[in-house]
Each structure stands twice: as structure tokens, then as C-alpha cells.
Amino acid sequence: MKSYVGGFCLAIRYDSFVKRPFEEHEFEDWQILALQNCMKDINEFLPYVKIVHPDRGEIVFDPYVYQKVLLKKFQKNRFNIGLLARQSGKTTAVGVYALWYAIFNPDKVIGIVSNKESSAKMILNRLKKMYERLPTWLKPGVKEYQKTGVTFDNETQIMISATTEDAFRGQTMNLLICDEFAFVPKNMAKDFWAANYPTISASKQSKVIVISTPNGMHNLFHKLWVKAERGDNEFKTTKVNWRQVPGRDEKWAEQELKNLGSKQRFNQEHEVEFLGSASTVIDPDVLEIIVERFQDPLIEDLNGHLYIYEKPKEGSSYILGVDTGKGTGEHYSAVQILELVTLSPVKMRQVAVYWNNMIDVYKFSELVNRLSYYYNNAYTMVENNAEGAVVVNRLWWEYENENLVNTGSKTKDLGIRATKSTKPMAVLLMKRLIEDGSLDIVDEETLDQLTSFVEENGKFFGKEMSDDLISALYWAVFVLEMNIFEEEYTLNEDGSVKQQENKEEKDDVWGILTDIDTEVEDWSWLDDSKVMFGG
Numbered sequence: 001m002k003s004y005v006g007g008f009c010l011a012i013r014y015d016s017f018v019k020r021p022f023e024e025h026e027f028e029d030w031q032i033l034a035l036q037n038c039m040k041d042i043n044e045f046l047p048y049v050k051i052v053h054p055d056r057g058e059i060v061f062d063p064y065v066y067q068k069v070l071l072k073k074f075q076k077n078r079f080n081i082g083l084l085a086r087q088s089g090k091t092t093a094v095g096v097y098a099l100w101y102a103i104f105n106p107d108k109v110i111g112i113v114s115n116k117e118s119s120a121k122m123i124l125n126r127l128k129k130m131y132e133r134l135p136t137w138l139k140p141g142v143k144e145y146q147k148t149g150v151t152f153d154n155e156t157q158i159m160i161s162a163t164t165e166d167a168f169r170g171q172t173m174n175l176l177i178c179d180e181f182a183f184v185p186k187n188m189a190k191d192f193w194a195a196n197y198p199t200i201s202a203s204k205q206s207k208v209i210v211i212s213t214p215n216g217m218h219n220l221f222h223k224l225w226v227k228a229e230r231g232d233n234e235f236k237t238t239k240v241n242w243r244q245v246p247g248r249d250e251k252w253a254e255q256e257l258k259n260l261g262s263k264q265r266f267n268q269e270h271e272v273e274f275l276g277s278a279s280t281v282i283d284p285d286v287l288e289i290i291v292e293r294f295q296d297p298l299i300e301d302l303n304g305h306l307y308i309y310e311k312p313k314e315g316s317s318y319i320l321g322v323d324t325g326k327g328t329g330e331h332y333s334a335v336q337i338l339e340l341v342t343l344s345p346v347k348m349r350q351v352a353v354y355w356n357n358m359i360d361v362y363k364f365s366e367l368v369n370r371l372s373y374y375y376n377n378a379y380t381m382v383e384n385n386a387e388g389a390v391v392v393n394r395l396w397w398e399y400e401n402e403n404l405v406n407t408g409s410k411t412k413d414l415g416i417r418a419t420k421s422t423k424p425m426a427v428l429l430m431k432r433l434i435e436d437g438s439l440d441i442v443d444e445e446t447l448d449q450l451t452s453f454v455e456e457n458g459k460f461f462g463k464e465m466s467d468d469l470i471s472a473l474y475w476a477v478f479v480l481e482m483n484i485f486e487e488e489y490t491l492n493e494d495g496s497v498k499q500q501e502n503k504e505e506k507d508d509v510w511g512i513l514t515d516i517d518t519e520v521e522d523w524s525w526l527d528d529s530k531v532m533f534g535g
């Protein structure tokens, strides 16, 4: 049975569940009053909603206390973020909110995304079931009723998609709902956010709801949550653990812990804790604290590959750690720049990072050379394995960069070789410095990589994401093992590092770099080289 509206075949089966568009209805007085109340307060709408429960079948939606509070917060605030336990009724709550919003707000566009398209379809399906079970007088008519979208006769439209960059391309959303946001792959979530968030926040009334169970710390959901808690963004937070879900008690928790087979998983899914991998190199308790310390860079340059948190200060000492990739899109070429604040006791601070997996090794060598020069002739620790060999050779022979630190005889063994003994030494030194608070990390990507940097069977590697910034970091701190500072620097009374006079003489070497020799204190040389290094 097909119905025709406005000449188009919509293939909608109109029946007692799906109402025809613009169908006339004689409202009774109490219905008009009820409609007005529902419009004002979402909680007045809830008693009319029925949900389909897997065991109990169709039931009246009797919201849990937290759901009532959450729905009211959705109604009141433009930006909401929810950190909620597994199977706590979160998708149901956002579904109810989307339905209420659609009925009482004409001419709107509602976008619902989930980590997978199938989950997004399931949300719409559940929303349709709720719609179909509403009393007739409360229902808008339906103009379109598809698997990926619904349009009501008040011209409000609900669309669904997987959370990808292309989701809702070109559409201006009035309400955007992101379910299971922590489970969207990091880069996809970033692209989706970059494509959609600016237009939504630019409009004064548009709303965003982001909800998820936590899924580790290296994702956009975690970032939004942390910023919200710090008051760095406009999102209102709601946290719901298993205790707030009716029917769950200590006995349930005990059983669930057995079923899941891991305290870690239980803590993540039911205590809603942001956990890193089990075997992270950095103590998980320390990670939990430092991972929230990310800062916005002072300068982002070279097409988003260079992040500067602090420009070089006169008289300060810096160290570069370098890990080199092929430049073909796999491993990243990475540079970490640390300020050596004091040597006794050791105090270091991350001031800049560079990472790019598309820069060729020759350009990368030149960039490393310039960065080392720019940061007060910083000592430069370069891993010489594989592609790194090109970098050390160019730094030494081509650029005559005497700040390159060499572990062996200068001509034969330039740079640092990662071996079974040097790598663990460097990693453990980095671990110790981070854990005892001697090394401050502020870069978001570096912190992310630390949360997935693990030791398994004697090997160190990034489990869920790359670890190239970490390699650059442990080589940078490894400079402390080289005993060069004792020879090259004197200490001020407060333990801070003072450069010796003769260090200045090295500047003469840089005379050969005529293109950057002038105005090198001026950051514009980086702008000039954007095309070269941007990749």
C-alpha cells in the first residue's frame, strides 16, 4: 500500500502508527494543555513515551532519575557532554530527546551520529518505534520515513550517519547528537568535528550533545570532557556510573566483574574511568594526572606540523630529540624540543614539537638543523638507525652542525644508535623524569602517545597509536647521559644552566647558512619555508 504526497511516491505505509502529513485532528482542551506543557518541559512529555524493552516488550518509559536530570539539562543547555556507563540507557535518553525536539521545534535539522552507521540506524529505528507508540494527538504527520532519515510535517528532519568527515556535508544542524563518541577513530572524530562544530557553534541556538562510555584517553571525547571539566569549553558535564542505574547493586557488580574478567574493563565500562593500556611505560596513576595538562600551542605553523609552546629565551638551553621516518605516510618524522631549566636537580620542560609523516629526509634534515639553531644552538640527539642515518650525515657534513651529539667516534658513528641497551636506558630515564615531575609535557599529541606507549615482552612500542613523538622524547632526555653539560655549561647558584662564553663562538659555523643567517631571531623564516616543510 503506497501513499502519495505532493506527487512523490514516498512508499510510506500510513496506518495507526505512522500518521499522514497534515491530517486533521480535533484537539480536546486537555490535549492542547498537555501539548503546551510538553513543549515547555520535556519531563511532561515522558509519560507519553513507550520504549521496547528486550525482555519486557513494550513498556511505558519510566525514566531513571539520572535520565530525567539529563533530559532537563539537554533542554536547558546548548552544549552537553555525558560520560555514562555501559547499558545505562544513554542511547534511549538521547533518542527521547531527539524525538521531543523534533515534535516541538519546526523547521529544524537534527543530525545523529554514532561510531558505526549500523548503530546510528539502530538509534533512528528506536526513535521511530517511540514515535509510532505516541498517542495520535501528540504525533506530527510524517513526510519521509526512511532508514537513514525522517521528515515530519512541521518540516523538521532527523538524519543519521556514521561519524565521518563527510557526515551531513553542507547541512546546517540545529541539533547534533554524537553517541559513543569515544569509539570513533581519533582522526575521523577530529575531521568530523572540524567539519561540523564551527557552523553549529556559530549559530546562537544550535545544540550539541556528545555522549559515550569512556574508551581510553587518546580520543577527542576525552579531550572535550577534560576541557569541559576545566571550564575551557562550554559543555555541561554529566557523569553516570553503574550505581545510578536502577536494579544494579553490589551483587550485580560482583557478577559483572566476573563476566568481564577484568577489573580494568569494569572500571572503564561501569565506573566510567578513562584508562590507558594496562602495561603503559608511565605509571597509570601519573598518566591520569599529566594527561590533563595539555595546553594550546602559542604558535601552530608549517601546515599544522610544528607546535610551539614557548619561543627560545635568551640565555636558555635547549635540547632536540629526533626520530626520522621515511616520509611516505607511515612512520612520522618527529622532533621534540625541551628546555633544560635546571641541571641539578634536573628540570626540563617541553617547548615545541614537530611531527609529519610526509616530509622527505633531506627537508627534514634541514628543518632539524634550523630548529636546533633557532633554539639557541640546541644540542641535537638524533637516532641514526635507518633513515636517521641520512639526517645525522647531513647535519654533520652538510650543515656542519656541531650541536649534533655523537655517541661514538665523530666520523664513524654520528648520532645515537638505538640498541638493546641504549633504547631501554633512554626509555627508563624518560619514565623516571616524567614520573618524578622533572619533565613537564604539555603537548596534546605527545601526552596521547604516552597513554598508549607500553612495554610488552621487553619491547617498548605504541600499542594503539604511533610512538614517534615518544622516541624523539626519550632521545632528547638521553642527552643527560652524555656528560656534555658538565663540560659545556656552568651552573648558576640556583642550579639553573648558564651557557659558557665559548658556546657563542659556534655561531660562526652558521655563517654558511646564508638564507637563514639574517633575521634569524625573527620567526618569519618559518613562514617562508612553509611550502618546503609543510609536506
Ligand SMILES: Nc1ncnc2c1ncn2[C@@H]1O[C@H](COP(=O)(O)OP(=O)(O)OP(=O)(O)O)[C@@H](O)[C@H]1O
Binding pocket: 051, 052, 053, 054, 061, 062, 063, 064, 067, 085, 086, 087, 088, 089, 090, 091, 092, 093, 213
Ligand atoms: N528508563 C528505563 N526503564 C527501563 N528500561 C530502560 C530505560 N532506559 C533504557 N532502558 C532499556 O535499557 C536497555 C539499554 O538501554 P540503551 O541501549 O539506551 O543503553 P546504552 O547505555 O545506550 O547501552 P550501550 O552501552 O549498550 O550503548 C535498553 O533495552 C532500553 O530499552
Ligand SMILES: [Mg+2]
Binding pocket: 090, 091, 092, 179
Ligand atoms: Mg547506546
